[in-house]
Amino acid sequence: MSKATNIVWHESEVTKQNRQQLKKQKSAVLWFTGLSGSGKSTITVALEKALYEQNVHTYRLDGDNVRHGLNQNLGFSPEDRTENIRRIGEVAKLMVDAGILTLTAFISPYEADRNQVRELLDEDEFIEVYVKASLAACENRDPKGLYKKARAGEIKGFTGIDAPYEEPSSPTITLDTDVLSVPEAVQTVITYLKDKGYF
Amino acid sequence: MSKATNIVWHESEVTKQNRQQLKKQKSAVLWFTGLSGSGKSTITVALEKALYEQNVHTYRLDGDNVRHGLNQNLGFSPEDRTENIRRIGEVAKLMVDAGILTLTAFISPYEADRNQVRELLDEDEFIEVYVKASLAACENRDPKGLYKKARAGEIKGFTGIDAPYEEPSSPTITLDTDVLSVPEAVQTVITYLKDKGYF
Numbered sequence: 001m002s003k004a005t006n007i008v009w010h011e012s013e014v015t016k017q018n019r020q021q022l023k024k025q026k027s028a029v030l031w032f033t034g035l036s037g038s039g040k041s042t043i044t045v046a047l048e049k050a051l052y053e054q055n056v057h058t059y060r061l062d063g064d065n066v067r068h069g070l071n072q073n074l075g076f077s078p079e080d081r082t083e084n085i086r087r088i089g090e091v092a093k094l095m096v097d098a099g100i101l102t103l104t105a106f107i108s109p110y111e112a113d114r115n116q117v118r119e120l121l122d123e124d125e126f127i128e129v130y131v132k133a134s135l136a137a138c139e140n141r142d143p144k145g146l147y148k149k150a151r152a153g154e155i156k157g158f159t160g161i162d163a164p165y166e167e168p169s170s171p172t173i174t175l176d177t178d179v180l181s182v183p184e185a186v187q188t189v190i191t192y193l194k195d196k197g198y199f
Numbered sequence: 200m201s202k203a204t205n206i207v208w209h210e211s212e213v214t215k216q217n218r219q220q221l222k223k224q225k226s227a228v229l230w231f232t233g234l235s236g237s238g239k240s241t242i243t244v245a246l247e248k249a250l251y252e253q254n255v256h257t258y259r260l261d262g263d264n265v266r267h268g269l270n271q272n273l274g275f276s277p278e279d280r281t282e283n284i285r286r287i288g289e290v291a292k293l294m295v296d297a298g299i300l301t302l303t304a305f306i307s308p309y310e311a312d313r314n315q316v317r318e319l320l321d322e323d324e325f326i327e328v329y330v331k332a333s334l335a336a337c338e339n340r341d342p343k344g345l346y347k348k349a350r351a352g353e354i355k356g357f358t359g360i361d362a363p364y365e366e367p368s369s370p371t372i373t374l375d376t377d378v379l380s381v382p383e384a385v386q387t388v389i390t391y392l393k394d395k396g397y398f
Contacts, residue, residue: 014247022251022256059218069293070289070293087269087286094264094269095297100299
């Protein structure tokens with residue numbers, strides 16, 4: 001700046017901690033993983049509402065706002081699935097840096113991909129939530145009719161049918177939706193967050 | 200959910216408007232564009248601090264947190280520059296949806312790329328800020344020594360030297376840093392935001 005040659009170059013002086021203080025919450029990513037139809041979307045939508053009612057600032061990343069936007073140039077090959085999760089992880093990291101409690105709802109079938117996201121963040125900033133349901137239960141629910149199409153061979157590489165789902169080896173939270181109702185699942189996560197002082 | 204077959208599927212019930220209300224601010228992206236050395240980073244860092252002091256929740260996207268993360272697999276070819284700006288635009292859109300006043304500081308030399316981002320957002324959500332400085336002034340400042348390297352041929356495709364910079368044809372705000380000091384530039388933007396009711 002012509003008038004400001006004596007101004008010292010400052011790195012960003014507003015930090016993640018500042019933004020968290022502004023909101024009186026600790027930011028992290030709640031990474032929901034599980035089969036299609038396991039309940040990831042339903043639970044994260046209900047959780048988002050419950051957190052909003054307690055003035056917690058959240059944001060939810062899911063197929064609707066990511067696959068049609070940032071990741072619209074990716075398909076479902078193993079390489080593209082990996083790049084899909086990598087980008088989501090990087091965006092989640094930015095959201096956490098912005099001070100937001102971030103909810104992600106993606107099948108994210110590969111443990112290596114999930115662990116790559118975990119590595120991006122501090123230990124208490126990555127909360128892996130395994131939405132566990134039997135394949136039979138998911139296929140029975142089949143909310144989008146996708147299992148039926150996969151069984152008919154109309155969709156190739158469908159997780160659980162002809163593509164693998166690698167269960168989390170040590171998830172932070174497991175929600176067994178063969179047993180838990182949606183409100184019970186939401187309460188389980190809320191209790192965890194409160195106990196750990198996230199808000 | 201096995202216990203919740205009577206639960207109606209809800210689309211996300213927490214909206215951008217809810218998140219804005221939570222923070223008593225309107226979200227948008229302040230898209231700073233200009234030559235290397237024009238003052239984008241310096242101004243956005245100072246602006247972020249000034250906004251924080253007024254309890255405005257912001258987030259700043261710049262080369263440091265984007266080029267080394269989300270866009271680490273992109274180079275500086277015209278195609279990669281376009282994909283770089285496309286991804287930044289999509290992330291900025293998510294940040295705006297999250298209720299955050301988002302500051303971006305990228306050269307973003309192509310008008311078509313900037314307009315593609317504009318198209319992603321509502322009219323009052325994309326505020327183009329042209330950080331205007333003569334090439335001579337930028338080259339004279341050369342805070343990172345990049346112009347010197349570009350003139351020596353050590354960097355190819357450097358904006359302003361051997362790659363084009365397309366000036367915004369109708370920026371929302373122009374900050375002429377050949378004339379304005381950093382505090383003056385910051386105040387210009389703050390005044391605009393207040394006048395338009397962003398906070």
